[in-house]
Amino acid sequence: MDGFINKLRSLDAYPKINEDFYSRTLSGGVITLVSSVVMLLLFISELRLYLHAVTETKLVVDTSRGETLRINFDVTFPALPCSILSLDAMDISGEQHLDVKHDIIKKRLDAHGNVIESRQDGIGAPKIEKPLQRHGGRLEHNETYCGSCYGGETSDEECCNSCEDVREAYRKKGWGMSNPDLIDQCKREGFLQRIKDEEGEGCNIYGFLEVNKVAGNFHFAPGKSFYQSGVHVHDLLAFQKDSFNISHKINRLTFGDYFPGVVNPLDGVLWTHQTPSGMYQYFIKVVPTVYTDVSGHTIQSNQFSVTEHFMSAEQAHFQALPGVFFFYDLSPIKVTFTEEHISFLHFLTNVCAIIGGVFTVSGILDSFIYHGHRAIKKKMEIGKFS
Numbered sequence: 001m002d003g004f005i006n007k008l009r010s011l012d013a014y015p016k017i018n019e020d021f022y023s024r025t026l027s028g029g030v031i032t033l034v035s036s037v038v039m040l041l042l043f044i045s046e047l048r049l050y051l052h053a054v055t056e057t058k059l060v061v062d063t064s065r066g067e068t069l070r071i072n073f074d075v076t077f078p079a080l081p082c083s084i085l086s087l088d089a090m091d092i093s094g095e096q097h098l099d100v101k102h103d104i105i106k107k108r109l110d111a112h113g114n115v116i117e118s119r120q121d122g123i124g125a126p127k128i129e130k131p132l133q134r135h136g137g138r139l140e141h142n143e144t145y146c147g148s149c150y151g152g153e154t155s156d157e158e159c160c161n162s163c164e165d166v167r168e169a170y171r172k173k174g175w176g177m178s179n180p181d182l183i184d185q186c187k188r189e190g191f192l193q194r195i196k197d198e199e200g201e202g203c204n205i206y207g208f209l210e211v212n213k214v215a216g217n218f219h220f221a222p223g224k225s226f227y228q229s230g231v232h233v234h235d236l237l238a239f240q241k242d243s244f245n246i247s248h249k250i251n252r253l254t255f256g257d258y259f260p261g262v263v264n265p266l267d268g269v270l271w272t273h274q275t276p277s278g279m280y281q282y283f284i285k286v287v288p289t290v291y292t293d294v295s296g297h298t299i300q301s302n303q304f305s306v307t308e309h310f311m312s313a314e315q316a317h318f319q320a321l322p323g324v325f326f327f328y329d330l331s332p333i334k335v336t337f338t339e340e341h342i343s344f345l346h347f348l349t350n351v352c353a354i355i356g357g358v359f360t361v362s363g364i365l366d367s368f369i370y371h372g373h374r375a376i377k378k379k380m381e382i383g384k385f386s
Contacts, residue, residue, distance in 0.1 A: 025366075027370065027373070028366050031365055031369070032366075035358050035361075035362035039358045039359075042354045043354060046350050046354060050344075053339040054339070054340060054342065055338065055339050056338045056339075056340060057336070059333055059334070060334050062331070066213075067213045068211065068213055069210075069255060069256070069286070069302070070209070070257075072208045072254045072255075073205075073208070073250075073253050074204070074205075074251040075205055075248055075250050075251065075253075076109070076113075076202065076204045076205075076248065076251060077203050077204075077205070078109065078248075078249070079200075079202055079247055079273070080202065080222065080245065080246065081108070081199070082106040082107070082203035083194055083198050084223060084244075085106070085203050086100075086222070087100045087209075087219070087220055089209050089211055089216065089218035089219075090216055090218075091212050091216025091217075092214055092215050092216060093212055093216075095212055097211075098171070098224075099224055100209065103209070104206065105205070105207055106203055106205050107203065108198070108201055108202075108203060109201060109204055111200055111201070113202065115204070145159075146161070147159055147160045147165070147166075147185055148160060149166055149169040150166060150169075150170075150183060151173075152169030152170045152172070152173050152175065154169075161185070162185050163183060165185070166183050166185055166186065171224050214330070215330060216327075217325055217327040217328065218325075219325040243277040246273050246277075246278070246280055246322055246323060246324055247271060247273040248270075248280070249271075250267065250269045251268070255284075255301070255303075255328070256300065259289070259291035259299045260291070262289075265306050266306055277322045278311055279325060280308070280309075281310070281325045281326075282324075282326045283308070283327050284304050284327065284328040284329070285305045285306075285328075285330075285331055286303075286328050286329065286330045287304060287331045287334075288334040288335070289301050289336075291337045294339045303335065
């Protein structure tokens with residue numbers, strides 16, 4: 001048994017030295033103190049990394065299909081009234097959403113940017129005192145009101161009971177409304193008068209769009225849109241204005257839900273109109289993003305990059321539609337962010353590496369200083385006796 005214990009004792013990699021043979025120095029004490037502080041700081045840094053989650057980033061090919069893209073927006077037009085501002089969206093698949101009204105809210109703003117009490121959607125409020133019937137006569141007490149569409153009806157039974165109904169019928173026909181005062185409904189509802197009353201006002205429009213996950217665009221522009229000879233145009237004649245100020249501030253624009261660390265480059269962007277009329281374009285590259293937190297909760301969202309361009313009416317030879325356009329395309333690469341904690345064994349390994357590394361380096365430095373000091377002292381003693 002004693003032989004086994006002696007063999008085991010011979011394997012000791014840490015031989016002990018009698019304290020009588022220790023030689024303690026000032027430099028050794030300083031190095032010990034400094035190395036202890038360094039070890040403590042590195043340990044605290046490693047502990048913080050262990051306690052906080054780290055985010056791992058990966059790039060993968062986006063293989064998702066059949067999904068939709070949610071666009072959240074909040075845009076302020078300080079010089080464009082709500083009554084003439086419209087929102088359209090379309091994509092390369094041919095799907096169109098013209099004059100979008102659902103899931104969006106418009107707020108009228110005065111010249112100082114203060115919110116004016118909102119009105120009901122549409123132009124004015126219809127007055128019912130004997131409106132003009134489709135057959136040409138005035139409404140009587142025992143009749144049901146059915147207004148004329150002024151050539152825009154698609155059937156004999158179709159009625160246009162408001163100015164908005166007539167404008168919609170004209171849009172479907174691809175016509176513009178040159179003089180609203182010639183339309184009984186628009187004249188009764190005070191279409192032009194309301195536009196004049198809102199002169200100098202601004203508009204804050206916010207909400208969201210749910211579109212196909214393909215390349216497309218959405219834009220804010222004055223007038224009701226329609227197609228004429230295969231070209232997307234807006235009816236601007238009804239407003240009897242030569243130019244439109246499309247100065248705007250993008251308070252918020254996101255493609256999907258918020259996730260930690262996301263940066264939306266257009267948030268807070270302000271552009272002031274300098275020329276009489278023109279088209280402001282944003283070209284956006286949308287990058288699909290998946291964020292998974294430490295609890296396993298996944299957020300499907302998007303990031304984007306953007307470039308911008310302004311085209312004045314003179315540059316486009318009067319073919320540029322005044323408005324703010326957002327053209328977006330999707331990247332085939334998806335970014336995944338995954339939050340995860342460092343394992344305890346990894347943390348323990350790093351702590352041991354810190355202690356061992358600092359201890360070894362400080363020992364080498366102490367040995368270098370100690371032996372260097374002894375060598376210099378020895379040479380000085382030799383020099384005295386020679």
